[in-house]
Amino acid sequence: MTVWDRPEPPTRPVPLDRERIVAAAVALADEGGLEAVSLRKVAARLDAGPMRLYGYISSKEELFDLMLDEVYAEILPEEPPGDWREVLRVRAHRTRQAALRHPWLADLLGGRPTLGPNALAVGEATLAALDGLADLDTVARAVETVSAYTTGAIRREIANLRAEAATGLSEREWQRASGPHLSTMLETGRFPALAKFVYDGTEVDAEESFATGLEWVLDAVAAKLTPPS
Structure with missing residues (x-):
C-alpha cells in the first residue's frame, strides 16, 4: 500500500x-x-x-515522495499547452523553474517514477499530447530523451548555484579568479580546441543555454515522430 x-x-x-x-x-x-x-x-x-x-x-522516503509530488503541482500548467512540442517544452521549462524555487528537487528528479496524483497528471498530459504520433515505444523514448536532457541540465545549473553559495563567488568572479591558471595552461599549446572555445566562444546565461539545448532535443524528437515521406 x-x-x-x-x-x-x-x-x-x-x-x-x-x-x-x-x-x-x-x-x-x-x-x-x-x-x-x-x-x-x-x-x-x-x-x-x-x-x-x-x-x-x-519513512523519510515516503515524505520525499510526497514532497516531490507537491512540487509536481507547480509543474502542471494551468492551461493545456498546444501541440506535443509545446507540451514537452512547457513541461521542461516549468520543471526548471520549480527547481530554481526548490533546489532540492534536482536531487529527486530522474529516479523511480512517483505515483502521486500530481505526477500522474503531468505524465498523463505529456503522453496524451504524443498519442497517435508514433508507436508506444517511440513515444516512450521521446519522453525519456527530453526528461533526461531536462534533468541533466537542471542538475548542472543547481550544482553551479550550490558552488556559488559555498564559495561566495559568482560565476563571473570564479572565472576571473581562475583566469590566470587557465591562461597559463592554454598558452602551453597543449589544448588548442579548448583555447578556441574559451577565446572565441559566445557566453550565454543558464536560461538561454537551457532553452537552446531543449530546442535541439525537440528537433531530434520531431525527426523520430515524423513518418518518412
Missing part, C-alpha cells in the same frame, strides 16, 4: 494532516536542502511529537 492509499489517522489536540506535514517538510528543504529534512525536524516545526508523524508517513 502506498502512502497515497493509506488513510490518515483521526485528528488529535495538535491538528495534523499530510498537507501540513508536507508543507513543513518543503519549507525545511527550501531552507537547507534534503539533509535538513527529518521526521523529527518536521514534527518540531509543527509543534507535534515525532511519533505522531508515523501515523501519516512511515
Whole structure:
C-alpha cells in the first residue's frame, strides 16, 4: 500500500494532516536542502511529537515522495499547452523553474517514477499530447530523451548555484579568479580546441543555454515522430 492509499489517522489536540506535514517538510528543504529534512525536524516545526508523524508517513522516503509530488503541482500548467512540442517544452521549462524555487528537487528528479496524483497528471498530459504520433515505444523514448536532457541540465545549473553559495563567488568572479591558471595552461599549446572555445566562444546565461539545448532535443524528437515521406 502506498502512502497515497493509506488513510490518515483521526485528528488529535495538535491538528495534523499530510498537507501540513508536507508543507513543513518543503519549507525545511527550501531552507537547507534534503539533509535538513527529518521526521523529527518536521514534527518540531509543527509543534507535534515525532511519533505522531508515523501515523501519516512511515519513512523519510515516503515524505520525499510526497514532497516531490507537491512540487509536481507547480509543474502542471494551468492551461493545456498546444501541440506535443509545446507540451514537452512547457513541461521542461516549468520543471526548471520549480527547481530554481526548490533546489532540492534536482536531487529527486530522474529516479523511480512517483505515483502521486500530481505526477500522474503531468505524465498523463505529456503522453496524451504524443498519442497517435508514433508507436508506444517511440513515444516512450521521446519522453525519456527530453526528461533526461531536462534533468541533466537542471542538475548542472543547481550544482553551479550550490558552488556559488559555498564559495561566495559568482560565476563571473570564479572565472576571473581562475583566469590566470587557465591562461597559463592554454598558452602551453597543449589544448588548442579548448583555447578556441574559451577565446572565441559566445557566453550565454543558464536560461538561454537551457532553452537552446531543449530546442535541439525537440528537433531530434520531431525527426523520430515524423513518418518518412
